[in-house]
Amino acid sequence: MFSTKSFVAAVGLAVMAAAVPASAEETVIRFSNWLPPTYPLTTDVFVPWAEKLEEETEGRVRIEFVSGLGSPQSHFDLVRNGVADMAFSVHAYNADRFPLVMMVELPFLAPDSRSSSIAAWRTYEAFFADANEYRGVELISLWNTGPANIFTNETEIAALEDVQGLKVRVAGGIARDVAERLNMVPVFAPATEAYEMISRGVADGIFFPTELAYNFRLGPALGYGLKVPNGLYFSSQYLFMNPRTWDRLSDEDQAIVRRLGGEYLAAFAAEMWDQQDILGELEMGAGGTRFTVADGELMANLVAELAVFEQRWIETAAEHGVDGEAALAYFREQVESLN
Template sequence: MKLKATALVLAALAMAGCTEDVATAPSAASGEKVVLKVSHFWPATAMAQKKVLEPWCQTIEQQSQGQMVCQFYPAMQLGGTPQQLFDQVMDGVADIVFSLPGNNAGRFPSMEVMELPFLTRDAESSSRVAWQIYEEFGQKDFANLKPLAFNVHDRGQFHNNVRPITKIEDLKGLKLRAPTRLTNKMLEAYGATPVSLPLPSLTDSLSKGVVDGYVLPWEVVPTLKLHEMTKYHSEINEPDPVLYSTLFTIAMNKQRYNSLPDNLKKIIDDNSGADFSASIGKAWDDELAPARAHAVDNGNAINTIDSAEVKRFEEAAKKVESDWISEMNAKGYDGQAMVNRAKELVAAAAK
């Protein structure tokens, strides 16, 4: 009898353990309050939280009549590094993350097309394109996630402490911090020395002369008080295409999404996709002028690289594109088709 009872207890425990393994995400019955853990690497005061994530969360809370709410974990408060955010959301540590696919080089290759030099225009229209590229080419790469939006930032520009940049030759020998793999390759093509640094380390590295400068959109500059320690800013402006872009995504744990009742899934779906992506890009575009004003007010030198010289920059960067196409082809993607389609969509969206 004792043996039989022990066997029954062990069987029950085994079944309980099996149930835990299968239930990879908590379910939400209709009417039950759902708290979504939202994680990112920016400070809580950053634009990404204040003007993107918080308004989005307010919308889904209102539309769900308070049934679905967000709990924010800025500045990696759930632990780990920015490079681990996608693992954290897939493992259920977070329900939603806002991060850069480029932080995991080679993991999401299809969307890297949006980071090619001189591909994008304004952030709003190009972010809408990014969502369409995902729908046409990127769903396999993100099969284990539920993407909610893709976006690019406002125009990436040159910033340094050595000299104004008016032509390619001015970049020769400069040590510049670059944010992405493709931006590193672009800087190498111009004769600069790319330096890979985590963004929070840039301020200290610039003050100590570890780097001469950096390539960044204006929006980031005052956030890190970089305008206070930078002498020269060199811009490529409209109607010329953008020097470079970095791609971001807001992604949700797929099991968490699937566990939601249909009415809450619909709210998530109604507030995801191309329109949400474009609105994030617009938030970045809107920050360009006020962020740039900090450098103007500080008396920094700002120059525009003329269109004739921009053509030389574009020509020198073509190798970055051709090499990327070859890399994608080797991975089983049609790299040329992806580039062609991205350029076609960008041109149409910018009209």
């Protein structure tokens, strides 16, 4: 027997049932972020990128930021094992995993983050992708910070001899190798501990892009900054996902992530790095850090001393079946065209 109450109840159930698929389709990606929530890479890159991803997928994919679920060095494994769905990390923290990609950190490659980041992504796609160095995770994008410089607390560097014996904080990878090549003493620590190390005299200085020295508030501990044209080296970073989380996304949403990752995200992150390098030099200079530029004999000696790393990497690339000379030439062609 038909009744109004049963009809209304049926309609209500139908409306509720129709609403279920929309919410069920939503994929929430837990992003383990070990950076401070106010750091520019978080506020100016990751957060707006996440908002754009949610908008482009019409709410089907949403990123939820959580405080770091482990040490910065552990995040590759945290994502691979599914403890987090997404994270970013620094290649140098696990340099042995990425012998090919570490090319993008070599000395004297580019004048800024933008050209080196876009060139890095293009070179990865053209020469390194088949090596599958990110096995166990899904790579979304990679990019470079701005060029690294030499910052010291009390020693002004006017000649190569001035750096010998100085203790310098490094993250590992090429920064460690450069320090040792220049007869400096590398001291290992996360960036978050750099100020305490320098202010207490555990380290005499640091290798850093200007942006990082500024945003990690190292200015008061650093009396001098030696700017190295085209970079003493570069620090490269990458964004990645758990493969099972990736597989939960529809083909359509995977395509959107791909479009918003890769070169798009590399250029987006680089814009922040370059702007912050400029701001950092202005603010640190106003605070008392004295900046000079390596040139003349000092620069010639740096180039001569560090040339060994390019040759070593070419040999490493050959061991992995990659033409290193061709990859480097391609990278430099991209940098030149972008500038």
